[in-house]
Amino acid sequence: MSSLRTNDPTALESLFKSIPLTSLRCDTVLDFDLFLQMSPGDYPVLFRERHLRFDQSVLDKLADHKHNRLFVPIHQVDTFRKYVESNLKELLSDPAIPLEEKSRFVYEAAQGFMVEVMKDPRVGGVLQRSKDLVNTAVDFMATEDKAFTHLLKVVSFDYYTYTHSINVFIFSVALAQRAGIRDRNVLHAFGQGALLHDVGKSSLPASIINQKGKLSDEQWKLMKRHPELGFEILKEQGEDRSIVLDVIRHHHEKLDGSGYPDGLKGDEISTFVRINTIADIFDALTTNRSYKSAMRSFQALKIMKEEMSQHLDYDLFRHFVQLMSASD
Numbered sequence: 001m002s003s004l005r006t007n008d009p010t011a012l013e014s015l016f017k018s019i020p021l022t023s024l025r026c027d028t029v030l031d032f033d034l035f036l037q038m039s040p041g042d043y044p045v046l047f048r049e050r051h052l053r054f055d056q057s058v059l060d061k062l063a064d065h066k067h068n069r070l071f072v073p074i075h076q077v078d079t080f081r082k083y084v085e086s087n088l089k090e091l092l093s094d095p096a097i098p099l100e101e102k103s104r105f106v107y108e109a110a111q112g113f114m115v116e117v118m119k120d121p122r123v124g125g126v127l128q129r130s131k132d133l134v135n136t137a138v139d140f141m142a143t144e145d146k147a148f149t150h151l152l153k154v155v156s157f158d159y160y161t162y163t164h165s166i167n168v169f170i171f172s173v174a175l176a177q178r179a180g181i182r183d184r185n186v187l188h189a190f191g192q193g194a195l196l197h198d199v200g201k202s203s204l205p206a207s208i209i210n211q212k213g214k215l216s217d218e219q220w221k222l223m224k225r226h227p228e229l230g231f232e233i234l235k236e237q238g239e240d241r242s243i244v245l246d247v248i249r250h251h252h253e254k255l256d257g258s259g260y261p262d263g264l265k266g267d268e269i270s271t272f273v274r275i276n277t278i279a280d281i282f283d284a285l286t287t288n289r290s291y292k293s294a295m296r297s298f299q300a301l302k303i304m305k306e307e308m309s310q311h312l313d314y315d316l317f318r319h320f321v322q323l324m325s326a327s328d
Helices: 009-013 056-064 074-086 088-092 099-119 126-143 147-154 161-178 184-195 199-203 217-223 226-236 242-250 271-285 297-307 314-326
Strands: 016-020 028-030 034-036 045-048 052-054 069-073
Touching: 009 016, 016 074, 069 074, 074 088, 074 099, 088 099, 088 126, 099 126, 099 147, 099 161, 099 199, 126 147, 126 161, 126 184, 147 161, 161 184, 161 271, 161 314, 184 242, 184 271, 199 226, 226 242, 242 271, 271 297, 271 314, 297 314
Parallel strands: none
Antiparallel strands: 016 069, 028 052, 034 045, 034 069
């Protein structure tokens, strides 16, 4: 079988996504094409068309030829991510899969889900899918001691609303655990609020979300509506857990009362909102934007301590600094 060759990895990455063989479960139907790279530098060639069952004989054939990675066409990546989401619980419970790969599966599944949600959060099944995804990811983080460390290695440092939401979820759950919150049902609800905290931005014009600089007064007025919009979206979907709705509505409240939309202050702001706020600010500072470069973690934490102390819960911030220090 002849193959075209390339010396440009970027060209390959623009056409295909490399996936580990471990991401494919036996006796499942794949809704995406699989390609193989016959030799380093070759363009991948079609190995197996979509809609076919992936069974043990296929797995054995790949293993015999020492193929531990395959390729999916870029235009089918969202389909692959939905497949990972559907099989996430099984993937995370497989003792043969390294922890680092499991962490990548969590991030892949969350990316695919959040891309869909930010396009249309009212599409059928979103609430149940988010519960299933969050519950599985939270349980993974709660049972694997090194899960947070490995998740940090795969988080995206380029800011998009959907990757920001995933990063905030990871930081929030890890900080909640560090602060002593162990009740799994509580962590599940909090995790869902953290993952969906910016869902209201899906109702705003793309021109505002993608603005490459300072928003006008009118644009900022609209932007400040996203917590309330997200709150209404989740209520319309049937979400009634107070922790979820509290985090979504109040994640921009500040301890000194200068936040929005309700101007809460002090003890009016729950522990869960305080945790989410720290995670939200930290990720915003440490990811690249079109108009600014990401800060290093130490610099971001220094700014949060010196310039935002009146907005943040000191004890929780101290826990967060310890969390980040322990994961270095």
